[in-house]
Structure formats: structure tokens, C-alpha cells
Amino acid sequence: MALYAIGDLHLHFQSPLKSQRQMRERVWKNHEEVFRRNCEALLTPEDTLVLVGDHSWGRKMEECEEDFRYIESLPGRKILVRGNHDMFWDAGKTEELNRRFAGRLSFLQGNFCSYGDFALVGTKGACFEGPFWLDRRGRILGWDEEAEARAKKLVERELARLRDSFEAARAAGFRRFLCFLHYPPTNILEEDSGFTRMAEEYGAEQLIYAHIHGENRFGDSILGEKNGVRYRLVSGDYRKWQPDKLLD
Ligand SMILES: [Fe+2]
Numbered sequence: 676m677a678l679y680a681i682g683d684l685h686l687h688f689q690s691p692l693k694s695q696r697q698m699r700e701r702v703w704k705n706h707e708e709v710f711r712r713n714c715e716a717l718l719t720p721e722d723t724l725v726l727v728g729d730h731s732w733g734r735k736m737e738e739c740e741e742d743f744r745y746i747e748s749l750p751g752r753k754i755l756v757r758g759n760h761d762m763f764w765d766a767g768k769t770e771e772l773n774r775r776f777a778g779r780l781s782f783l784q785g786n787f788c789s790y791g792d793f794a795l796v797g798t799k800g801a802c803f804e805g806p807f808w809l810d811r812r813g814r815i816l817g818w819d820e821e822a823e824a825r826a827k828k829l830v831e832r833e834l835a836r837l838r839d840s841f842e843a844a845r846a847a848g849f850r851r852f853l854c855f856l857h858y859p860p861t862n863i864l865e866e867d868s869g870f871t872r873m874a875e876e877y878g879a880e881q882l883i884y885a886h887i888h889g890e891n892r893f894g895d896s897i898l899g900e901k902n903g904v905r906y907r908l909v910s911g912d913y914r915k916w917q918p919d920k921l922l923d
């Protein structure tokens with residue numbers, strides 16, 4: 676029995692492709708087939724695979740059905756985290772999705788899933804690279820106060836969802852946690868954030884995130900160990916469609 680994670684499948688069996696990158700870069704060529712082959716070589720039916728957001732380009736559920744069929748047909752138990760492109764997943768409808776796909780797929784947002792002694796907790800997270808834009812040396816290039824107020828609200832809401840997740844798991848008796856976010860947990864300066872602080876507060880052993888595409892961005896947030904938390908980027912192109920093994 677093992678636990679794996681990967682993110683950003685960006686499937687589009689029924690919807691027009693919306694990313695130039697997916698049409699241009701070699702790593703995206705037939706990525707659905709490459710990923711399926713990798714999963715079939717690696718996972719057994721007893722394993723668990725966490726898909727860390729950006730599952731489908733479909734704008735509504737009817738445009739995602741084939742994408743879901745593809746995900747369901749992968750080996751093992753599948754747990755999905757909400758990404759910024761997952762338009763089918765209204766934030767208030769996680770329970771409804773869990774009822775609809777009961778026994779087939781699990782949707783992780785503000786709730787938790789168990790894996791042995793571990794609780795898997797998670798939410799979408801939030802983007803830190805705006806309303807201010809920094810260059811590589813941390814100099815501010817632009818600023819938007821209205822957008823800043825909006826961004827702060829989004830961060831607060833996502834932090835509340837993550838706390839709900841940890842608290843629900845703790846109330847159920849769990850003391851060991853793995854934390855999943857779609858967005859990276861920090862800005863590009865890798866400063867502490869509410870997400871890194873919460874992971875430390877609850878003693879999460881790993882924080883797994885995705886969302887980052889393209890070689891020149893892979894180092895945008897924390898990789899490796901910091902203050903007792905192991906940070907892992909698992910976006911599909913970073914992993915070259917090979918699921919990352921988190922636990923045995
Ligand atoms: Fe993505």
C-alpha cells in the first residue's frame with residue numbers, strides 16, 4: 676500500500692484546449708497516455724493517488740464527464756483537490772460531489788481523508804503573486820490596492836478552509852497530517868505565509884502543492900525541508916507525469 680500525488684492533469688477530452696503551453700511543449704504531448712502508462716506500471720488497486728488540482732479544462736460538469744471517466748479508470752483510490760481551473764467544482768459543493776461520486780472518487784476541500792494513521796487535509800490555497808509584482812530580487816514593480824484587499828480576503832477564506840480540514844481530522848482522533856494545496860504555499864520570495872505557519876502549527880509532516888508550470892518557475896516556492904515540514908511540488912510537467920510517492 677502506498678500513497679502517491681501528482682497535479683495539473685489539465686484534461687480536455689471534451690473541451691477545447693485553452694493553454695498554448697499544452698500545444699507547444701514536448702512534455703505535454705500525449706500526456707494523458709504517458710500518465711496512464713506510468714500509473715499502470717506503478718500503482719496497485721490498494722494504492723492511493725491524490726490529484727492536486729487543475730483536473731479539467733471543462734467549464735461545467737457536462738464538459739468534464741470524459742475527463743472523470745479517465746480519472747476513474749486509473750488504478751487505485753483517487754482523491755481530488757480543487758485547482759484554480761476546476762470550474763466544475765463550486766467551492767460550496769464539495770459534499771455534493773462526494774455524494775455524487777461516492778465509492779469512485781473523493782473530493783478534498785475543508786474536509787479530510789484518511790490514509791492509515793495519517794489524515795490528508797487540504798484546500799485550493801491562494802496565489803500570492805499579485806496585486807503586487809516582484810522581480811527576482813524582490814523589488815516591487817507594480818501595486819494594486821483594490822486587488823490587494825480582494826487577495827487578502829481569498830487568503831483568509833482558504834486559510835479557514837484549511838483549518839476546518841485540520842480540525843475535523845483532529846476531532847476524529849488523527850495526530851499525523853499531510854497537507855495538500857493546489858497553489859504554492861508562499862510567494863516567490865519563499866516568505867512564511869499563513870499556510871506554512873498552519874502546517875507547522877499542526878505538525879504536518881509534508882505539504883504538497885502543484886500549479887507551477889514551466890522549468891523557469893519550478894523553484895518559485897519552497898522545495899525540501901523547512902521547520903519540520905517537507906515541501907513537495909508535484910505539478911505534472913515538473914514530475915514528467917510520474918506520480919510522486921509520499922508514503923509507503
Ligand atoms: Fe495548472
Ligand SMILES: [Fe+2]
Pocket residue numbers: 728729758759760857885886887
Ligand atoms: Fe493551477
